[in-house]
Amino acid sequence: MQEFPTDAFIAGRWRPLSRRFPVVSPATGEAVAEVADCGEAEAREALEEAVRAQKAWAQATAYERAGVLRRWFELILAHEEPLARLMALEMGKPLKEGRGEVRYAAGFVEWYAEEAKRVYGETVPSQFPHKRILVRYEPVGPVYGITPWNFPAAMVTRKVAPALAAGCSFVLKPAEESPLTALYLARLFQEAGGPPGVFQVLPTSDPEAVSRPFLEDERIRKLTFTGSTEVGLKLYQEAARTLKRVSLELGGGAPVLVFRDADLERAVAETLRAKFRNAGESCVAANRIFVEAPIAEAFARAYAEGVRALKVGDPLAEETDIGPLVNEAALRKVRAHVEDALARGASLVAGGEAKGLFFLPTVLLDVKPESLLFREETFGPVAPLTVFQGEEEALRYANAFPVGLAAYVFTRDLSRAFRVAEALEYGIVGVNDGVPSTPQAPFGGMKRSGLGREGGRWGLEEYLEVKYVSLGL
């Protein structure tokens, strides 16, 4: 058997297409594989198949659906190494982070294998003695999903596992940079006994052409998207024409607030993780770090030291902490943000330059709030530090932006922790925690960061319709 699949996965079969597109390693610039390039014809075929397969899947017992998910979970865990290597190859994620992502991705499949069995209905007391009110939950129907390249495994399972648990079928269009991980997950789904058409994967170099049939068709009842706010807004409008349910996980730009009463060592360690995990290419990455004046110098010193210890290099090497950025456009953006901050009077204490697509982990001090680094999501290994005076100013800085995905707070004062967490206009708040994402908890944003939640019971509700049955006795 071929080491990893490169064909489209439609109706439970691998479809070798003559049209192919290259997946290029950002670390070496070399092609890793030529992948089937789906177009409108394949999209229409997958759509019909998803509609057909959904009916039987919805009628399977919750135990049957849970069984498939459970076996898929076990297979994903058993293939941790090849999946981590594929991510290193196709988008440059360091191996050790890739292994962590595979476990995180598998965690969603495990969680929803269990939750599939707990989609309880409800009965509600009626005001009439001769009536009974029954509420049941049903799958919304066939789902179309679009995922980004930065977490090629976890963004897939976080959507597909709850949809399948609920009884929906799912057609996935992975990012053009990282289709190989998605196809490998599809192979494991097939091995797990997943029925044909329940989960299909359409790699493509033309996301618009493949997406159009799904967006236009009334029978696709839900769109779930993770990616940029710009594309998310466009898809939201298109999905409105057929009144689809929509989940949007969009751009972040997380603030970090380090208060004078924080455990400094812990704040430094957690903020390093919150910033430099995945080379900063994460929607919950710390984008703006605000430190209260009395500890600003000590924090900056310890932080810069931590940053200098990070190992940049080959994503396939065991010791690497930071791999390459995903492509030239990403590099240009990171560079422009650093140059803009320096031009506005920030000072550079570490990094600041690139070798190929490898941008050295960077720390900037005294970054002005009007800098691009604060106004846009950098999506790179750049930590801008700014000093604040008091809680009010900290909150003003943090809430001044139109995004609201994740925010981080460091303090040992319990009252402050509650006060600040409640005042932050963000969907996720990590208090003394730089990596809050986990399969059991709701993940998602407020304001321009999106709609809906993934993970936990909230993630399952996104794929369920509520049906009320009034029973006259």
Ligand code: NAD
């Ligand atoms: P992007 O929006 O360019 O691409 C994301 C996906 O959308 C890809 O699969 C792409 O092929 C597809 N796409 C692009 N244009 C499309 C169109 N017109 N029609 C249909 N599909 C289209 O995003 P990106 O820059 O590749 O990814 C990074 C972004 O994703 C960042 O903004 C990041 O914050 C966000 N993100 C958010 C979360 C979250 O959960 N909130 C998680 C990861 C990434």
